[in-house]
Amino acid sequence: MLIFLTAAFETSAQSGVVIKGKVTEGTSVKPLEGVTVVEVSGSDRQLNGTSTDAHGNYSIKVTDTKNKLRFSFISFETRIEPIGGRTSIDVGLGRDTSSQFSDVIVLGNRGGQVSTGFTTTNKRDLTGAISSIKSTVFSEVPVTSIDQMIQGRAAGVQVVTSSGDPGSGVDIRIRGASSLSAGNDPLYIIDGIPIISTPFDNSNPGASSVARINPIADINPNDIERIDILKDANAAAIYGARAANGVIIITTKRGRKGFTNITLNSQFGLQEAPPAIPVLNGSQYKIMRLEALQNSGNINPLNAAVQPLLNDPTYQFYAYYQSNTDWLSYLRRKGFTQTYNLSVSGGGEALRYNFSTSYTGNSGAFINTGFNRLTTRFNLDYKVSNRLRFSSNISFARSKVNNYANYGQGSVYYLSLIKSTAMPVYDIDLQTGKPLSNYLSVGGIQGGLDNPVAFANTVTNDAYSTNLKPNIRVEYDIIKGLKFTNNTSLDFVGENGFLYLPSEATGLIWNDQNFNRIDTRDFERTQTIIDNLLIYNTTVKTKYKTTFLLGNTFNTLRSSQLVESGYANPSSQIQTLSGPARVRSLASVNTTENILSFFVKANVIYNDLIGFDVTIRRDGSSKFGGANKYGNFPSVGAYWRLSNEPFIAKHLPMINDLKLRASWGQLGNSGIPNYAYISQFAAGSNYLGYQGIYQANPALNSLRWETSESTNLGLDMELFNSRVTASVDVYNKETKNLLYNLALPYSSGVNTNTNGVIGSVFTNLGNIRNRGIELDLGVDVLKPKKATGLKWNIALNLARNENKVLKLPGGTITFSDTYAGFTSQVKQGDPLGTYYGLTYKGVYATDAAAIVKDAKGNTIYQADGVTPKTMVIGSETGNQLKGGDAIYEDYNHDGIIDDQDKVLIGNANPVFFGGLNNSIDYKNFGIRLFIQFQYGNDVINGLRYNLERMMNTDNQAATVLRRWRKQGDMTDIPRALDADNRNSQPSSRWVEKGSYARLKFITFNYRLPTKMVQKIGLKSIDAFLTANNIYTWTNYTGADPEIALGSSPAFIGIDQGLTPQTRGYTLGINVKF
């Protein structure tokens, strides 16, 4: 196609005439150097060109004297001169007064173009629900990844940073979670092209603990012009089957006609070390452990678990248990971030460009964690003729994440808290008692818990990603108003992961499969997309503006993975797979997904008063079989601009704009693994050295798309000379035929291993509804007449989403995710993300208090009528509760604390959430103050669970010094009890309110006076100082109330003790040349 077009443009050469001349500035004699002189045809096609020399002279050999010469120069007006019979043409170019050179884009709240997918629309004409964020909003925010920019900026878009580790991603939910197994992540589109946005699937053997890279983090935030978030079915309909979770459209900066702009940004940031949680010191730890063992009946002084706690110097390993180590102090540090960004943009009549390159280096708040990224982007627009245009975007990124690794025991932060403080970091000579230089990494000590300092210092865990996204677009105007567009793009994401567990960290010996273990992997994904579009714009009788769009898309996503894991490398110094290493596992996986789509869209606007659009998309996917391959996704929308009706305009002059919107549509979700519907047989089940094969997946002939149907009603208004702008949206989104990886009964005999879940198949079941209301409000509190006066703008967004599982076969589904004793489940009638558990009511002060009472509070006696019945846990023959044990509400008064006493004790969904931004400007100064908040959600404080349960060898928080220790103690913390979970049952003890408001950042910026700057030959200098995460208002007792949503939609709000986000400071300078 492209070759053909290019070939078609070859012109037949004629012997030409040479034209000479001189170009000067205006009417003066001052020569202009570098003026572009181009011969253009009647259809405005550029045939050949030259430019003027230092004296303003040029010489050009033209092909045809019927053509014209075009003279153009940045910041000067363009002149076109017919050649005619002339051989010498002198021109004077006047200054162009229309173009502005400031590239600070100041758009009105209601103005501007919004990307709606394949086309852009004036925001005035929208019918769907779209939130937009412009680059000006985040130019002063020190973020390293674009997804972080969105947090708190758009109503109804919940963004949660997953952890404080460098390079970690965010979880985004647009209008709530609506899928159980098909994913809840939005679709990302960059410059019209859907990109690969999810991290690699880590479910392969050996890959689980290797560092991962979030592909979104490979995009340089400085390249972004604007972000549009399509929230309802009408707005996203053009993306059909992939858009059910909303669409985030990213538009990158492009060159503008004018002076070349060179911008250099530098940022330097410091991040505070994570806060410590007070834990028991060495001797307190030993007392607690001894108590736990004694309480569970282990009083044998020669028991391997008891011996270390007795302070008996004759004990063989006595020396290992005499320290008081502050583990966290060996691991945490101040984080440092540096960012450099250089961009060059500009262009003339025919060719515009934007080139940028950036480097980000980030060292995390824990040793040996970091993130590095190098990006380049080249955006080019070339106008061949009035009718034909080419454009191209090429971006490249290379990044590296290094992170902690262990055997899945948790984050370094978590490990540093639970590691016994009685133990030393470094080994001790047991004979002489002298400290040794190697780490104390003895298998089996403290239940096999690793030495976190040894791991953090010696383990290598790196991931490198390569991200290349070239695309080329051709636009051709067939007739006036009818445009053909072809878009061809490639998205390549490659990732190399590398994990090395040296023996000095693990303390293992040569025949162990984790001895000097190496996991390496090579993953790559390639997405090719070809779009063909016909777009017809016309205006009928000046009042009807119409747009028709017809198109199709071919999308191929190929993914290949190679995972190699070996052990017994000869030396810790050799950290690649080499000769003597033995194989742990070898696996490679290749998959391909093809999607074929057709779509039509029609849009009619009458007189800026009423708008109407309809979209139909038909998607076919290789993920489904037979008749279920294709899905149809229709949508309609309309608006009515009331403010253009005479009665409003006349009687309510304070209303500048008032628009009502309504839309309805269906979208799809197919986010399941490839080939899920095909009956498959897998190798790898061997016996006696023979190769075996087993059925890994039954045929799922009824598997089909998940469909979400949504209705949206919106109201946009501007009041009081547009000082107040507001948008309100109300929506109802119902997802049907939910794709779910259903865990089958084991007795079904289905033995699949899809996604690591044994005995599960994909199926369609149930309905989930999300409904809610969103408010965007902007107020110019102070709006000065002079541009340099005092200006104060407040922007508030607020959203409430109500999630409810409307229908679920069987009523309840239990997921395999568990944490802190809680099991994830979905129940019909509940929202996703609820917790069931016991109601915790304190601690029995004495053994005698743990008796059964009936509903009226009367004691229940045993058969003898004298002895009160004692509470038991689990079952009738379960353990009897004693003094120091947890009191749980026995709802059915049967004296047994069991599943029947479990009630709804928490809901992780916030009642509302949003963001509040204040920006104040005066002369060259500015202040930005941004608060992000959510209210009304519950959190399971899993970190506290692990630090207060006192049932294993983990060290515990200092709060357990309050624990029950003897009969009669009145306290709120139960006794220590080894290997017995009666006091750490999933209960309201671990559930806390998770509401918070976080002063996400406060920025002071200063723009140096233009005159001063121009004296030194620059255009402008801006500097800013930002402090982020300065303060958090919350009653939550954990380290960070912003808790990752994770991958399971039903198991959210679980604090797993990930690295908390901490306060940071960033100094930034932007220089324009």
Added chain:
Amino acid sequence: MGSLFNRRRMSVWCLSVLLITACGCKKYLDQTPENSLTRDEFFKTKADADAAIIGCYDALQGCVTQFLNWGELRADLGIAIINNDVTYPFYQYLDKTRPVSNWTVAYNLVGRTNIVIEAVPNIPNIDSKFSKEESNQIVAEALFLRSLAYFYLVRTFRDVPLVLQASSSDAVNYFPVKSPADSVLDRLEADLAIAEASAPVQYEKNTDTRGRVTKGAVNALQADVYLWRKKYQQAADAAQKVLSNKSLYSLVAGTNWFNIFSQKNTSESIFEVQFDYNINETNGLIGTVSNFAMNSVLLNYFNIDADATRGLNNTYVSGLSYWKYSGLTTTTNIFRSTNDPNFIVYRLPDVMLMKAEALAHLGEVSQKKEAIDLVDSIRQRASVLLYGLDGTAPASLLMDLIMRERAMELAMEGKRWFDLVRVATNDNNPDFLISRVLQSRSVGDRALMKSRIIDPRSWYMPIYQTELNRNPNLVQNPYYQ
């Protein structure tokens, strides 16, 4: 050239690009997996049938730890030295949340064999190099393995879902209900009769003969099933079929008794699940057994008989650790450094004692005499005093002696709990089980233990909670409701 590019032609070009790309895309959406075979590609050749049955054995390997848990740990030959999920059954503390009642591994085996039984018989119609006889042999292996899985399930849970249909597509009912134990066992008897007809007597390689399904293995399982169902004559007949094949099955000499475990696949092995560390085939038997020491009850048996063949440094080592899975030699304390002991499902003394048990119940003097001779031939191999009783001894005494011999010969091989349940149930003598269990527990624990096993319904395990969650059609077992 220019004319190629005029307005009208250009629009034709653009439209044709749209149209061409929009057509002929049926194939485009038909993607098949590269990393696995599809059903359309599989079950076409002899090689496919062979691979599918090996996949069943692979599932059997995954069963061995759970089979040991079910068959041994609640009984009287071990004593728990630690409290954890493995040892809870020892305290008769069975809770629906404990992994010991998770039957996944057994149904995994059932699921794989169902597919073989359904699909393999059709292959001879496609592959001329694959005969009907070869097909029948593979089906026989699958039928045996499925029956073995169900026999463990029935003995552990009593009524269980009887799933016989291959789970090939989502048209299959994945939510079965329980079937009465008797109907499951009826099916096993029928299936084993078919398997017996087609199973080979032996294979070319000795490891295959001991590690894959043979006629001898089928007969051993038949004897076991009949014995469980009080069908004593059939049990004795089935056992005799094994004993008759003297060329294949003979007792290992007493001096080499430990080789049965350390060397694997000896001449008395009938069916043992094979493991080999060198090809990454390992299991958790050593770890499971390490949670237990040998019970003083069994120690007394060995001491009274001064059993040097099977006692110290054979069945156990000093410190009373069981040695069958974890040891390599009898002379020094050399441990098996790799987690690959075989799990012996049936070996000759087991079948001999099964026959003895059947004969003791049949009750004729000559039959009881033969039963005693069977016991004595095992004792002779162990170089301990022979009982030398005649056929007039009461059956109850014989049962005591047989059970005692089974304990000494087969300790920690996953047999004992089933033995106790079988005899106590068949002889309608709950105390046979209860007294033995209590005798092996510490005095302080006996009252609690008794309360937990006094009801024979408690001898069967609860259905695992996860399974109940996943299958609304299942009802918890009676004792645990």
